[in-house]
Amino acid sequence: MSVYTTKQRTVLLDFLQNNPDEVFSADRIAESLRSEDISLSAIYRNLAALESEGKVQRVTKGGSRKVYYRFKAADECKEHIHLSCSKCGKTYHMPLPATNTLIDDVKKNTDFEIDRTETVLYGVCKACKK
Ligand SMILES: [Zn+2]
Numbered sequence: 001m002s003v004y005t006t007k008q009r010t011v012l013l014d015f016l017q018n019n020p021d022e023v024f025s026a027d028r029i030a031e032s033l034r035s036e037d038i039s040l041s042a043i044y045r046n047l048a049a050l051e052s053e054g055k056v057q058r059v060t061k062g063g064s065r066k067v068y069y070r071f072k073a074a075d076e077c078k079e080h081i082h083l084s085c086s087k088c089g090k091t092y093h094m095p096l097p098a099t100n101t102l103i104d105d106v107k108k109n110t111d112f113e114i115d116r117t118e119t120v121l122y123g124v125c126k127a128c129k130k
């Protein structure tokens with residue numbers, strides 16, 4: 001790996017780290033990092049690498065094939081379900097007790113076991129409802 005690609009990776013990771021509660025499309029990342037001179041293909045390449053390392057999560061929105069990326073923050077994020085606002089794109093972390101109640105309820109009623117690490121629910125957040 002050249003020094004240059006390492007720098008691109010650092011810039012990309014910094015950007016995602018600084019916006020941990022938002023999801024971004026690759027296009028949007030490219031636009032935000034325009035001053036850093038990173039090509040879209042370099043962004044895709046680095047995102048794929050970060051995803052395979054478990055640092056970034058790929059997210060798709062219902063009904064759309066567009067792919068978004070989200071920084072996987074702390075380990076605790078493996079335990080709870082995430083809520084994504086369709087209006088502002090912010091990610092909210094469902095408290096663990098609420099996550100457990102939801103998962104137990106669905107299991108009891110449908111015998112279906114939700115994968116908590118992969119589940120993102122879409123809706124409208126409190127701030128956007130105002
Ligand atoms: Zn979380």
Ligand SMILES: [Zn+2]
Pocket residue numbers: 085086087088089090124125126127128
């Ligand atoms: Zn919102």
